[in-house]
Structures are given as C-alpha cells and as structure tokens.
Amino acid sequence: MPVQRSELQAYLAELLDVDAFKDYCPNGLQVEGCDVIERVVTGVTASQRLIEEAIAHNAQAIIVHHGYFWKGESPSLTGIRKTRVATLLEHDISLFAYHLPLDAHEQFGNNVQLARQMGWTIEGNLTSSIALMGRLDGGETGGSLQRKLSDALDFDVLHVGEEADDIETIAWCTGAAQGELEKAIEADVDAFVSGEISEPTVHLAQESGVHYYAAGHHATERGGVKALGDHLVHQFGIDVQFIDLPIPV
Incomplete structure (x- = not known):
C-alpha cells in the first residue's frame, strides 16, 4: 500500500522527535524524490553502493542513519557528493536520514x-x-x-x-x-x-x-534503522528492505 512522501516525512519527524535535537546534519528529508512511495530500502549509510541497491530494488525512498550535509564538510556538490545526489535525482529517489534521533529513541534507537x-x-x-x-x-x-x-x-x-x-x-x-x-x-x-x-x-x-x-x-548501528523499517511495514503496509553493507570499522 503506497504512502505519500509528505505523509511519511511528517510521521517520521513526529515519531523520532527530530526538532528536539541539535545535530551535526539535517534530520529528515535530505533529497526529494517522487511523491508516492511503495518500496523503501534502509541501511546504515547512504553510500553509492546503497543507492545502487535501492535502484535494483525499485525503491522510491532510502532511509539511513548516516546521510549527507554534515557540519564542517564542504557544501559543494562535486566529485563523489555530486555522483551520489545526481544518482538519487536521476532515479527520483528520496533520501531520509536520522542521526541523533535514531541513536536516542526509546524504542527504535x-x-x-x-x-x-x-x-x-x-x-x-x-x-x-x-x-x-x-x-x-x-x-x-x-x-x-x-x-x-x-x-x-x-x-x-x-x-x-x-x-x-x-x-x-x-x-x-x-x-x-x-x-x-x-x-x-x-x-x-x-x-x-x-x-x-x-x-x-x-x-x-x-x-x-x-x-x-x-x-x-x-x-553497532544496524539495529536502529532496521527496527524503524520493520515498524513502517506495519504502520503503512509498504515494502521495506534492510540492506546490510558491512565495513571493517
């Protein structure tokens, strides 16, 4: 059952109480994709590999713990940053990211x-x-x-x-x-x-x-976004797939 992007955005903002946090990055919708979401890919970090997995799963949205636009980083969309964002825009995929809210939540943290x-x-x-x-x-x-x-x-x-x-x-x-x-x-x-x-x-x-x-x-940070994705399956009836892409640190 599909959900409107705006409805999902508002629901996650309230559920994770994003306004309560002073963070190192924006929490919530970071890259806007299509209006209607049926399939979501979740993962720890919005790497190019995870974006490619989302494309392979025909997902309209990605939800991660580590997104983009970190404090202290260059704001220029060049090189790797350009490639990641361009790929999301080309395939009309929304990127949602929740950093401290997904560390601290009493249920999904x-x-x-x-x-x-x-x-x-x-x-x-x-x-x-x-x-x-x-x-x-x-x-x-x-x-x-x-x-x-x-x-x-x-x-x-x-x-x-x-x-x-x-x-x-x-x-x-x-x-x-x-x-x-x-x-x-x-x-x-x-x-x-x-x-x-x-x-x-x-x-x-x-x-x-x-x-x-x-x-x-x-x-140590796979659990939060995976639990959140499982919750969204029951809340909205959408298809959510957690993609684990382990790294050595």
Whole structure:
C-alpha cells in the first residue's frame, strides 16, 4: 500500500522527535524524490553502493542513519557528493536520514536496540548523554563479553582489559562515541562499549580499569534503522528492505 512522501516525512519527524535535537546534519528529508512511495530500502549509510541497491530494488525512498550535509564538510556538490545526489535525482529517489534521533529513541534507537540484541538490562542514561547504562543478565568476564559481542554483531570486537575480570555493570553508546568513556568512568561501571576507538581511549581504559569494547561503528548501528523499517511495514503496509553493507570499522 503506497504512502505519500509528505505523509511519511511528517510521521517520521513526529515519531523520532527530530526538532528536539541539535545535530551535526539535517534530520529528515535530505533529497526529494517522487511523491508516492511503495518500496523503501534502509541501511546504515547512504553510500553509492546503497543507492545502487535501492535502484535494483525499485525503491522510491532510502532511509539511513548516516546521510549527507554534515557540519564542517564542504557544501559543494562535486566529485563523489555530486555522483551520489545526481544518482538519487536521476532515479527520483528520496533520501531520509536520522542521526541523533535514531541513536536516542526509546524504542527504535541504536542504543536500545543494541541492549535488546545483547540482553542487557537498561537502568538509565549516563549523565547529560544519550549513552545508556545498565546491568548484564548473568555472569560475564572481560573475555566472554568480547566473544558474545563479536558473535552477535558478526564483527571482530576489540577489547581493552583483562579477560578474566568479572563484568556486571556496563555503559554503551553506538558509533563514534569513544569520547563518552570518561562519563562511564565517572559512573563507575565495569565496562563501556562503543563503535569506534581512538588512541587516547586505550590509555583511559587501561588506567581507569574500565573495560573497553570497540564493536564497530557500522556493526553497532544496524539495529536502529532496521527496527524503524520493520515498524513502517506495519504502520503503512509498504515494502521495506534492510540492506546490510558491512565495513571493517
């Protein structure tokens, strides 16, 4: 059953409360395509590969977590940027992108979805952060948690810490959230999980004793947009296909 682009745009804006966020990019409709949408492709990032997948699936819209027009980027539509946008316009495909709203949402957010996937009990947010904190259901060690994350996310998770240490309390924030480690240290949790890691992160983890897990930016952020797409199937009766295009970070 088709849906008007404008109706889908308004519904997602309200559902994800986009006006509540000051973000690094525009949230919502970034590239306007045709008026009526029957098929949607979802994915983590609006790469050229994902656009080509949308074309192959005869989709009228793409919904992603990482779209375009990031703060600090050149505003010029040249090179790769031109090719991506030109392809969308040529095929009349709309691009919707939701960054922080899709990290923070209480039902469809990446952080909530990671907790559900791993069976973690959510107890609240880290102070002034969209990062979550909680407790593991069952005894874990530094090593066993690394293996469970790797298996669940199909990603070679990097672990900083002793394998034999007991892990009971945890905080997490998907994507490039290594900077939240200091808040996790202040919260006195046993472990912190994010997508990416940087050189200073290793020293902070080692010196604080908080176990750190770099579980992949892409790998930790598949859950939100996939859950959102599943919801849209039930809400509008449209065809939604999640396309996973893994990358090594």
